[in-house]
Amino acid sequence: MTPKEAMERLETFRVRVDDVDRRIVELLNERTRVVEEIGRVKREASLPIYEPRREDQVFANITAANGGPLGSDAIRRVFERIIDEMRTVQRLRMEKGNSSGTVAGGENKGEK
Amino acid sequence: MTPKEAMERLETFRVRVDDVDRRIVELLNERTRVVEEIGRVKREASLPIYEPRREDQVFANITAANGGPLGSDAIRRVFERIIDEMRTVQRLRMEKGNSSGTVAGGENKGEK
Numbered sequence: 001m002t003p004k005e006a007m008e009r010l011e012t013f014r015v016r017v018d019d020v021d022r023r024i025v026e027l028l029n030e031r032t033r034v035v036e037e038i039g040r041v042k043r044e045a046s047l048p049i050y051e052p053r054r055e056d057q058v059f060a061n062i063t064a065a066n067g068g069p070l071g072s073d074a075i076r077r078v079f080e081r082i083i084d085e086m087r088t089v090q091r092l093r094m095e096k097g098n099s100s101g102t103v104a105g106g107e108n109k110g111e112k
Numbered sequence: 113m114t115p116k117e118a119m120e121r122l123e124t125f126r127v128r129v130d131d132v133d134r135r136i137v138e139l140l141n142e143r144t145r146v147v148e149e150i151g152r153v154k155r156e157a158s159l160p161i162y163e164p165r166r167e168d169q170v171f172a173n174i175t176a177a178n179g180g181p182l183g184s185d186a187i188r189r190v191f192e193r194i195i196d197e198m199r200t201v202q203r204l205r206m207e208k209g210n211s212s213g214t215v216a217g218g219e220n221k222g223e224k
Contacts, residue, residue, distance in 0.1 A: 006157030013150045014166070020143045021170065022177040024136060025187055031132045032182040038125045045118030058133065065134040070144040074197040075137055081193040085186040
């Protein structure tokens with residue numbers, strides 16, 4: 001393989017990685033939207049935001065779904081980060097809800 | 113909303129989260145497979161595994177793709193974890209390649 005051929009192959013693979021990454025971003029945002037809905041229901045029903053048992057279910061689900069090649073420990077560490085970021089979103093949302101005294105609808109769009 | 117109604121809604125949302133999570137797992141594995149191909153090309157062409165400039169491209173791509181509601185900082189932190197896990201896969205793969213003296217094909221399936 002010449003250096004030129006190597007660079008061309010790398011470029012092709014990188015286009016594929018970028019495409020996969022954009023789809024991951026889309027799914028992370030979809031997950032955030034659903035988690036925000038969950039937060040809304042919990043606030044309205046005065047249920048606790050944090051449920052450790054639910055987290056176990058999430059990890060069980062992703063472990064069962066994992067066919068590799070990425071190891072389940074690695075997948076779990078990625079999801080720990082995802083869950084942590086979503087928890088921050090929910091916490092900020094709660095603080096916002098508390099300070100304004102209302103739980104505003106439609107606030108989950110377009111926020112960065 | 114009665115507690116029963118709240119629990120039913122939560123259950124519906126959780127089914128959606130689990131579905132999104134399985135799709136994320138699939139994409140993480142797809143990304144790993146492409147990253148392994150990249151590693152193979154780099155080893156064959158004796159190119160450096162770590163390229164900080166490529167990382168900047170990855171972050172630029174995901175930031176441009178992000179339409180929210182998850183903030184770009186949060187997305188970036190998730191991808192830092194993803195990239196870190198993939199780097200570990202590449203490192204292990206290199207060590208393996210070095211110790212056996214060959215770069216085995218087809219070794220990227222089914223490994224946990």
